Amino acid sequence: MTSDDFRDARLPADERATLLLRELTVEEKCHQLVSVMPWTLVRADGSDSDEAEDWLSHPPGHVAQLITDTPAKLAHLVESIQRQAVERTRLGIPVLFHQEALSGFLAGGHMSFPTGTGLAAAWSPELVQQMTELIRRQMIRTGVRHALSPVMDVALDPRWGRVHETYGEDPYLCAALSVAFTRGLQGDDLSRGVLATGKHFLGYALPVGGVNTSAYEGGMRQTRDLFAYPFEAAIRLAGLRSVMNSYADVDGIPVGASREVLTDLLRGVLGFDGFVSSDYTTLDQLVGRQRVADTAGEAACLAIAAGLDVEMPKPYGYGQVLAEEVRRGNADIADVDTSVWRVLRAKFELGLFENPYPAQHIDVAAVAAEGTELSRELARRSVVLAKNDGILPLAKGLNVAVIGPHADAAKLQFATYTYASWREATDAVLSGELGNMLGSDDVTTPWYKGLLAPVEPEELVHERFGARSIAAEITDYAGQVRTEQGTRLTRSLGEDAVARAVEIARESEVVVLALGGASLWFTGERTEGEASDTADISLPAAQTRLAEAVAATGKPIVVVLVQGRAYALPEVVRSAPAIVMASYGGPFGPKAIAEVLFGAINPSGKLPYSIPRHSGQIPVHHHQKAGSGYRNPLPPSVGRHYLDLEATPLYPFAHGLSYTDFTLHGLSHDAQVDTDAAARIALTVTNSGPVTGATVVQLYVRVNAKGVTRPAQQLAGFFRVEAAPGESLRVTFRLSAAQLGHTDAARNFAVEPARIDFFLGLDSDDRRVEGSFDLVGEPRVLSSAERAFLSEASSGTSVRTTPMKEI
Numbered sequence: 001m002t003s004d005d006f007r008d009a010r011l012p013a014d015e016r017a018t019l020l021l022r023e024l025t026v027e028e029k030c031h032q033l034v035s036v037m038p039w040t041l042v043r044a045d046g047s048d049s050d051e052a053e054d055w056l057s058h059p060p061g062h063v064a065q066l067i068t069d070t071p072a073k074l075a076h077l078v079e080s081i082q083r084q085a086v087e088r089t090r091l092g093i094p095v096l097f098h099q100e101a102l103s104g105f106l107a108g109g110h111m112s113f114p115t116g117t118g119l120a121a122a123w124s125p126e127l128v129q130q131m132t133e134l135i136r137r138q139m140i141r142t143g144v145r146h147a148l149s150p151v152m153d154v155a156l157d158p159r160w161g162r163v164h165e166t167y168g169e170d171p172y173l174c175a176a177l178s179v180a181f182t183r184g185l186q187g188d189d190l191s192r193g194v195l196a197t198g199k200h201f202l203g204y205a206l207p208v209g210g211v212n213t214s215a216y217e218g219g220m221r222q223t224r225d226l227f228a229y230p231f232e233a234a235i236r237l238a239g240l241r242s243v244m245n246s247y248a249d250v251d252g253i254p255v256g257a258s259r260e261v262l263t264d265l266l267r268g269v270l271g272f273d274g275f276v277s278s279d280y281t282t283l284d285q286l287v288g289r290q291r292v293a294d295t296a297g298e299a300a301c302l303a304i305a306a307g308l309d310v311e312m313p314k315p316y317g318y319g320q321v322l323a324e325e326v327r328r329g330n331a332d333i334a335d336v337d338t339s340v341w342r343v344l345r346a347k348f349e350l351g352l353f354e355n356p357y358p359a360q361h362i363d364v365a366a367v368a369a370e371g372t373e374l375s376r377e378l379a380r381r382s383v384v385l386a387k388n389d390g391i392l393p394l395a396k397g398l399n400v401a402v403i404g405p406h407a408d409a410a411k412l413q414f415a416t417y418t419y420a421s422w423r424e425a426t427d428a429v430l431s432g433e434l435g436n437m438l439g440s441d442d443v444t445t446p447w448y449k450g451l452l453a454p455v456e457p458e459e460l461v462h463e464r465f466g467a468r469s470i471a472a473e474i475t476d477y478a479g480q481v482r483t484e485q486g487t488r489l490t491r492s493l494g495e496d497a498v499a500r501a502v503e504i505a506r507e508s509e510v511v512v513l514a515l516g517g518a519s520l521w522f523t524g525e526r527t528e529g530e531a532s533d534t535a536d537i538s539l540p541a542a543q544t545r546l547a548e549a550v551a552a553t554g555k556p557i558v559v560v561l562v563q564g565r566a567y568a569l570p571e572v573v574r575s576a577p578a579i580v581m582a583s584y585g586g587p588f589g590p591k592a593i594a595e596v597l598f599g600a601i602n603p604s605g606k607l608p609y610s611i612p613r614h615s616g617q618i619p620v621h622h623h624q625k626a627g628s629g630y631r632n633p634l635p636p637s638v639g640r641h642y643l644d645l646e647a648t649p650l651y652p653f654a655h656g657l658s659y660t661d662f663t664l665h666g667l668s669h670d671a672q673v674d675t676d677a678a679a680r681i682a683l684t685v686t687n688s689g690p691v692t693g694a695t696v697v698q699l700y701v702r703v704n705a706k707g708v709t710r711p712a713q714q715l716a717g718f719f720r721v722e723a724a725p726g727e728s729l730r731v732t733f734r735l736s737a738a739q740l741g742h743t744d745a746a747r748n749f750a751v752e753p754a755r756i757d758f759f760l761g762l763d764s765d766d767r768r769v770e771g772s773f774d775l776v777g778e779p780r781v782l783s784s785a786e787r788a789f790l791s792e793a794s795s796g797t798s799v800r801t802t803p804m805k806e807i
Helices: 013-021 026-032 052-057 071-087 116-122 125-142 171-186 220-227 229-238 259-269 282-288 296-306 320-328 333-349 364-369 372-382 419-431 445-451 457-465 470-474 495-506 541-551 586-597
Strands: 062-064 096-099 197-201 242-245 275-277 384-388 399-403 480-484 510-516 557-562 578-582 662-669 672-674 678-687 693-703 714-723 727-736 749-751 754-761 769-776 792-795
Touching (some): 071 364, 096 333, 116 372, 282 296, 320 333, 662 754
Parallel strands (some): 242 275, 399 510, 557 578, 672 769
Antiparallel strands (some): 662 678, 678 727, 693 754
16 A cells, blocks of 8 residues: 655655655665666657556656757657656656756757856856756756756866866866856756756866876865865855766776765765766776676665765666665665655655646747847857957958868857757767767667758758857958868868968958867767867867968968867967967857957956966966976076976966956955954956956965965955946955865864965966965864855946047
């Protein structure tokens, strides 16, 4: 006899989860912990698959990667599967659908946004939160309530192909954006929210050799104080409800099998209270790649004991295999119950039992237009002016040659984890070019052929998003535009193609060299992406040869670099009069670039990573420890750290120029602050240049701790300022002492009395305003709940002394 007490919506979610857990058999419990691919349950038209009845006898708890061409079709299939679960199973437990949302809801008919490093280059957490508030509404509308985003990895190695998914090299910036992303997606009430998933816990972005999924080699202090920082901030400040494990192993144990990482650290220390979702095929890899288990059952026992709650994207070790291990006594049913309870509680918190179905009607055209202005603004703010010898902004009406692999290719603005890139990979699967995407080796051709009609990638981004190439966008400002690709991204098109590029360069007044990379999904010519790492991060040689041939014409050159991570730049690029760096900006990336080139907007983007001079400098992040890397004092009579090269970056973290100038002055600050109080630091920012502009004022600190080495500097706050010529704003930072803690010599996380040196500037090397204050009082050992993660910043009343002038 089954009790329906768990259906009482007046009860708290945790109590309802406990009541329902009592009703489940061992098989039902273990299947709540698995995800399945949608085609195992329904056909493309929503009717039952051949396997549906078998699955519904032990229904899965989750459904993976249901992607269609329109939101209406997606909602139809979600409802078909959800009705199977709710109306045709013993207990009617709704399934939880998950999908990616890194650069927008990864589903056809929804707006796309810049990739992660593009969002970071905008330094605008408030816009990221607006973006995910929109994504939340879009996902709820279609019945998808679990997002496998954001990527909270701190990316220190640009050889790793997934840097573009991250928010860059700085833990504070990563934390600020991770908190904003999580807040927007989950909302204030999960019954009207979508679960966010912080990934990849932990150390995933610093793999050995820069090779994806390789081991992470880091000590306890680096792990807690640096790599866990964004996750802990999102847990404490935004209530993060899901975390995805890293494929890496930490201290010799794969994260998916590490109780030390997934339970002791994540839950015990950081205070996480949601469920852990496995990265795709984690359990398979415990057997086949990392060789820590011989069978699927052994992998399941290791993972469930470690605290890995849900296996994605389909069962390998959980489900029936795990149920059998429980019966044999190899897996503890208490661990299974704990994981199932976490999943059920999430479903109750989301209100799935009361509202399991998507919207009845979806206006496809209206949905496609949602977020247009926001995507455009984020793209604009993400463009970084790295160098300008006065050639920019360009005058309108010029005869312009646009040359390079990015000149006429709008599709390259869409990185992995966008719908356009996913469609390109899916069409490659259907054509036989690509065997499968990760976790989809059993994908059936009829499934996708019933959902999607193959389309050329360039055609798709034009028709769906209105995206235009860089060359096309420049036609809105130039008198004449001629275009030549000249080379592919990594492979030459031959001497004739270079000769054609040189010819149009000679006939132009200015050349825009549109160079850079591409992030694709396991297929096609690319320089970045998942499982697309590079040993040498130099700009590809084919592009360098093209640039040298064009430069030999003597024509003025503006280099545009479209990239998701740092490239080491050849001399021909470094010596160009102007360099503009842009991320994979989505539909409006090319428009934003053209607007910057011609002064329609004043650039305000700031690099979320340092640009090295050479691959051999890696890592070259700004927060290197005191006495290490290029923060290492030089011995007497030694001119530089390397015999053959400067050790400093070519461009530092947070670098980015403007068409106007800003002065920082009038510093005031507290001289002494107790270890349980907060410091106030204020200064005035004045637009001392000729045009309206925006910049990001940054606060960096150095904690002079005792007994342990600390970063030579660390970002501790930032504030975006927009000002007219002559306008001044007073910017104030409130920096809690609890934000200055670290893992001390006794391995406690503590804030201790110390001198705090600080500087304020417009990039990580800009020390134009400096000061210090003393932390005094008793040392304080802090629990995670007592920590502070983000400083507060505000601006006072502005004063304008000169009239405004437009660009």
